[in-house]
Amino acid sequence: MNHAAIDNLLGDLILNKMTLLASFGAVCMTLAATSAHSQVPTYPDRPVTLIVGYAPGGATDRVARMVGKVLADQTKQTFIVENKAGANSNVGAEMVARAKPDGYTLYVGSIANTINHSLYNKLNFDLNKDFKQVALLALVPNMLVVNPNLPINSVKQYIAYAKANPGKLTCASSGSGSSIHLSCELFKIDTGTNILHIPYKGSGPAVADLLGGQVDSMFDNLPSSIGQVRAGKLRALGVTTATRVPFAPEIPTLIEQGIPGFAVTSWFGVMAPAGTPQVILDKLNLEINKALNTTEVKASYFAAGFISPPAPNSQRQYGDFVTSEIDRWNKVIAAGNIKVD
Known part of the structure; x- marks a missing residue:
């Protein structure tokens, strides 16, 4: 057999091998895709x-x-x-x-x-x-609420009161490190105010003391305090969302009241x-x-x-x-x- 014939034979063998490998690869990919797809409808099959x-x-x-x-x-x-x-x-x-x-x-x-x-x-x-x-x-939006006995009816008045009484205005929370606490800390940073944080073991005790006047204010989760606001037992100053919330549209945002970019949502x-x-x-x-x-x-x-x-x-x-x-x-x-x- 001459060199040309050998070259042609080798070429045919290589081409056939490549075709076989390509076909095998395609089959493997199809099987893998089918297997992956089949997992979707079977999950979950137990609790x-x-x-x-x-x-x-x-x-x-x-x-x-x-x-x-x-x-x-x-x-x-x-x-x-x-x-x-x-x-x-x-x-x-x-x-x-x-x-x-x-x-x-x-x-x-x-x-x-x-x-x-x-x-x-x-x-x-x-x-x-x-x-x-x-x-x-x-x-879940947070909401800045105050005891209604305070002479504060807006966020601007709250800031003015805090600056006139540095370290005396208190802000309760459900615990150190909670989103309620961090909302107050962010507010202090953004407004340059000195407000005293009072941590509690849970939102319930904090709201109870806020109602009783032992603390002045709180950035509470809206669902837990909106009832007290509507009953006149707490005064809402603003919500911490970027826009007003649909189930309390009467309460303005803090952004509307002069604190640009202040948005905290649990x-x-x-x-x-x-x-x-x-x-x-x-x-x-x-x-x-x-x-x-x-x-x-x-x-x-x-x-x-x-x-x-x-x-x-x-x-x-x-x-x-x-x-x-x-x-x-x-x-x-x-x-x-x-x-x-």
Whole structure:
């Protein structure tokens, strides 16, 4: 056989081998895509646990149960809310960070987790590295309220009163490091005021002392104090959202009253352990957004004072939001030299 014939034979063999390899690769890709696609409708095929880092009855717990009930209806699987309170939600967060990343143990996180990232010197987990953000669940506005016996009827008067009485005007909170506390700290930074922070063990005792006149003011979650405002027992000065809230449109924002860019909203969202398969994260995001658009969740939110997150509420949007919140509260905590351990 001459050289030309050998070259032609070798060329044919190489071409055939390449064609075979290409065909084999295409088959593998098709099988992988089919396998990935088939995982979506089969998840979940057993109960899912939603870990809440607080005791039953709080805002995080209520949101988890509202949405969890609808998720169970949609997926035909039980969504169990399990409360693991402790260390300002860090106990529950650490539990989920160490859980098997299979989509069956999820964490209902909140603004507290992005605050804790800088507030605590030592955490046994990293919010950025140990979690994947799935979807926001709800937003809750804070509201600056004062005891009606104070001669204050607006945010401008509140600032003037604070400057005329440095260190004497008191601002209560549900605890050091809470979003209620950090709202007050951010306000002090933005307005150059000296206001005395008084921490309590929960919003209930703080509101009780505010009603009794033992403390002067509070940046409370709107749902917990709007009833007292409408009964005339507290005076609302402004909401901390960028725009007025639909269930209390009569209350102006702090931005409207001369504090540009002041927007603090408590929030809640679902997080999964890092390493959870993307197809499961996609399915969860889809089902959560579907649940948020149901009449049942919308009615429950409106009655409770929660706001649904804006569409499309993607995983990337939520992840970017969490990163921005960590950066924001890190600056406030550093400026206020706030630590809890």
